Amino acid sequence: MHLPLGTFSPAIRIGLVSASRNCFPRALAEERCKALLNACASLGIEPAVPEGPCAVIETREHARAAASQLAEADCDAAVLFLGNFSPEIEDAEFVKNFPGPVLILAAAEERADRLLKHRGDALCGLLSAMLAIGKRGLMGKVHLPEQPVVSASGGARQIAHFIKSDEGG
Numbered sequence: 048m049h050l051p052l053g054t055f056s057p058a059i060r061i062g063l064v065s066a067s068r069n070c071f072p073r074a075l076a077e078e079r080c081k082a083l084l085n086a087c088a089s090l091g092i093e094p095a096v097p098e099g100p101c102a103v104i105e106t107r108e109h110a111r112a113a114a115s116q117l118a119e120a121d122c123d124a125a126v127l128f129l130g131n132f133s134p135e136i137e138d139a140e141f142v143k144n145f146p147g148p149v150l151i152l153a154a155a156e157e158r159a160d161r162l163l164k165h166r167g168d169a170l171c172g173l174l175s176a177m178l179a180i181g182k183r184g185l186m187g188k189v190h191l192p193e194q195p196v197v198s199a200s201g202g203a204r205q206i207a208h209f210i211k212s213d214e215g216g
Contacts, residue, residue, distance in 0.1 A: 059210045062117035062125040063087075063094035064141065066104040066133035068172065076103050076130025079154040079199070083128055086203035092210070095120040103130065110137045114144035122147065126206055129153040132172035135179035142185045149189050150209045151176065153196045170196050 063084065067076035080096075080103070087094060096102055101112035104127075117125050124147045127138060131154065142149050153169035173195060180189055192205050 059124060060120070060122045061092065061094045061206065061210055062120060062122035062145075063096055063128060063206075064102065064104060064113045064117065064125065065128045065130040066138055066141075066172075066176075067130055068132045068134045069105045071131040073103055073105065076133075076154075079130040080128055082199035083154075083202045086199040087206060089200075090203050090207050092203065092206055094126065094206070095122050104137050104141055105134060107137055107140050110140035111144050114141050114146075118146050124148045124150065124209065126150045126152060126209070127176075128202065129169045129172045129176065131169055133169070133176055135172070135175035138176040139179040139183050139185060142180055142188055143183065145188075147188075150206065151189055151191055151195060152202050152205055155196045155198050155201075 063080070065076045065080035067073045084094065084096070095117060097113040097116040099112070101109040101116065104110050104113055125145050127141055127149050129138070129152065151173065153173040155169070177189075177191065180186060190209060192208075194201075197205055
């Protein structure tokens, strides 16, 4: 007997937090996260988002507070969205403190004409974050998709796939 994926799986409660290195504009991470949330909503996905300053991780305190808020919101899994170059040690701190699996995505640069004032360099931040996570022995908690640098719509599709992949185990 074959059962289609998700037939008897519980609903997965997903959390989403963004990250930004404090020398890069926090507003860029907030803007990109908002676009990702809108794209998720168009697919019927409504992630829980931490409230207050920890909605965008810039410090270790933000990382711990975001992990705590998402755990308290009964999130089974989380998305760490690097809205621009992110603080790799703080990213690892979030992964360490969040009790479930974490999907890591990085924002793609939207348009060439925005690069001068709005360059986020999230790909470089992603490489640094994965190195920090690996050095701390946390790779078993992380899912890095084949194409982790995403537009808002691509990120929403990755999140939908992650939720389906995580159902039932």
